Amino acid sequence: MKKFRIASLACTAAVFGAGIGAAPPTAADHMTHVVRPGESIQAAVDAAESGDTVLLTAGTFHESVKVTTPGLTLRGMGRLTVVRPAPAKAPTTPKAAKAPITCAGDGNGICVIGTKDRHVANVTIASMTVTGFTRAGVFAMGTDRLTVRNVRAVQNGVWGIAQQRSVRGVIRDNVARDNGDAGVFLANSIKTEQGASDTRGTLVARNHLEGNRIGVTVRRLRNLTVDGNHITGNCAGVFVVGDENKPKTGALTVSGNRIVANNRSCPANSRLEALQGSGIVVTGAEDTLVTRNVVRDNAGTSSLSGGIVLFKSFVGTANERNRISGNTLAGNSPADLVDTEAAGANTFDGNSCRASKPAGLC
Template identity: 25%
Template sequence: MRTDRSPDQLPDAPVTHSPVQREQRAGGWRHVILALRLLSLWLVSPPTFAHAATLLYVHPTDPTCQGQSPCYQTIQAAVDAAQSGDTIRIQAGTYQEQVNISGKNNVAGASEADRILLEADPAAPVGSVILQGAVSQCTNGYAIRLQQSKFITIRGLTITGAGGQAISLMGGNNQNAAIHIERNRIFGNGSPECSGGITIARGNPDTLIVNNLIYANGRNGITFIDADGGPHYLVSNTIHGNAWSGVNVARSHEVHLVNNLITGNGTASGSTGGRFGVKREGSTSPQPAGITLLNNLLCGNRLGEIDGPALDATDGNNLTPTGTEGPGVSASPGCEVPANLFANLNGPDTQPNTADDDFTLATTSPAIDRGMDPRTLGLNPSFNPLFEADFSGEGRRPRDGNGSGTAEFDLGALEAGVTARPTVTNLNPTTGVHGQTITLFTVTGERLGGATALTFLKDGTPDAAITATNLSVNPEGTQLTASVTLAATATLGSRIVTVTTPEGTSDATATSGNTFTVLGQITLVPDFVSLVEGQSGGLTVQLSAPAPTGGSTVTLESANTGIATVPASVTVGAGATSAPTSVTAVFEGTTNLTASATGFASGQTVVTVRAPIPSIGSFNPSSGKVGTSVVIFGTGFRPTPSANTVRFTGPNSTWVAATVSAASSTSLTVSVPTGAITDPLQVITSGGTAISPGHFIVLPTEDFQLSVAPATIV
């Protein structure tokens, strides 16, 4: 009988299936090596596609993704655009949509090098990326569905409210391969009619489900349907309080359960479909060797902990309340009581089955230090960081949780005795110029208290050319300040900033919140002090570091082109550190010139343009009475009448000002002022003073009136 077949699965198709070679580890069943699996788990083959891996960003409301590009506003749009090796980074927010991952990496020879990562932004708080179900009914009510795809990872999401499965792996002709489901919170999905956790149909070899919280879903937490499939690996998950069974396995799927906490399942009334921790479908030819249970705790599941042909001599170190289920099971009395396992199961809101349910282990939990080392399972060594992570972050396992002096793995998705590592969410400033010191560098994040190091990583290695001193953290542990010195030898480019505390080091995955860029400096060097209107001067663009391959295009801009102009750009050749250009003076005044280029801090200089020194060539007429209009010809005059002062010679070596009624750069029109006498004229502008080479002759003005009397003559 097929169990819990999902309404959205297509018919079965044959699938090739390999046996598992197992070995017992010395000293008992605790360490069993599941070795020599499919080559896809062992080997990392060359990339299948000629594609440079791209980081794609998603934000539900910000079309710029907080200044990142390329930016998408739905997860599905980013998935559609993703290619081999890409990472889809989902920024904090709620996304109400269905995500269909179809036909990705579906070619012969696809490998780990082609893996597409769909992840919550590492800089966002855990749980802040929420995929809300968009379809309320069971049929086709999935939140995420995968079909005909290989080497896909789904990491760090909260998935809730889907009418059907949170994650569905289709089978048969639509089956997938090497799907990883990591560090997700999956709750409140499905219904009494269909499972709401994770459903895996026929085939789907090399599925890895690790460090997930799977709780309060309709029917089963994890369901394997159709006749056969796998191998599948369930490692370090907490599977709690689902309506039917925690894990339901069809008769011929090959499933390996390691270090899981499977508790309190079977919350729905009745018994149809099972209400167990692990349920294995029976058949006329049972194959208990097809399901391996190593170091799991199964407690408090309503109708029993293990049902069906599941246990044999290959299983070991599992815990149940009584230990009577069969081979490889020991008793852990009281483990069926949630308070004995978890410190605060209902979380801050004190309500069960909500987004803040807290599966942190109680200090005396029987799950502490009871796991095997999953790095010894014989899987691809590149998976070890996945096993060393827990639900909250990377690098958290193993720890010494019971004071034995030996670091060991806990059971479930959360490692005990670990304060969450620090996180870095923002830097200020985000850029700096080599050769300079940033006296106040601010890091914003969480759990920064006790910081011992602020490190700038270049290509994954600490950059010795950047040093941080005078570290100080506020009492809340949310802000760190330091003085950061960028040596002149610091190469240009981005760095990942990490903070180290006694609890660990923040994530070294590049995000918009932890990336710092070292810039070069542009310097503008003019070969003049000032320019006269109409004159050109030389300008050298200098870079503090050689231009990269292809050269650097430096954009030039004048703040006021009415004063001085520059070319739109100049190119500094590859490997060079300077290039010449020019400045053309237009009109007197000062203006800022700015030069900018990718990878360099902008440079500025101030250009001063002087008015030319005026000169007087002639005037017309050369003589006249007071009030006569005179046109003065010359050069360097100002085009605005009021910007020119014209003076005639006055008595006793004085000057008498004349009113300028019209002006151009070569002529001025004035009237002879009262008091003027014969002598040179003078023109004064901001550029200087000019005196005419000849004298203007002031003619006398009649100062009497002739009258005749009598008025008439006879």
């Protein structure tokens, strides 16, 4: 591992002026830590300070990485940089009681971890492939303004990119393909039953999500946007999920997405029935706007199949005051629009479609 300091005239001026006063920190004081295959990414991350960049060269790295330093950028060289799990090691001591998240120990690739009391802020993960991990390719918890961009999260056991207990995140221009559950998974808390939390404007935008169980899952969250994504070849495109906890999931927007032929067949699990042919599913949510999406050719026989489906949650929580407006739908089965709720609980207007259940929603 080598360090390279960014050179600039500002740096020279700071040194020249050292005798008359310390110069304030600038971008020129930040370091770029270059890591090559065979060297430790974690060592570079641990040595870096806020504002530094850890740059991974082309090649394959076999390790998991945990980031806890605010303001850090971990960046590769696009598809040429690949992060995979380290080879499994035989245990040498009895397994201890569960410790805090270790990233590798929990089966994740790259982790950005804050705490309940103090979020880790302004971290960027960019331009690499993360593949083959048993849980998530990229996992974040307790973050503020995390950016994940130009990452390929491929063939991970559960999620491609996952985030919980976090605010103001930006997940954009990524590819999440062939992951065991959601390509992008957002939740207030993965394990704790509690009311929906305010993400303060998290954005999921311009991602390509294909071959996953679900393209995007939003669970027990409020105040976020899922916009401009291309979602195809999953068992379901987008799930907005709420339950009996308060406040309810909602006050969010699903807009401008292209959601086509999500017709893989996925078996039931502990939380959901078997899935196939679901475009956008809203369940147990309120005040959600679903608008300007193109939803085509999603077909299946599940009770959740169809183009845009409003369905009472599996614990009986109704959808309320959601608006389905200005979407273009075609070729979805059993219908382009499906509303299983009481008449008038939600609003359908200005959609272009041919068939709905019940009739009259188009």
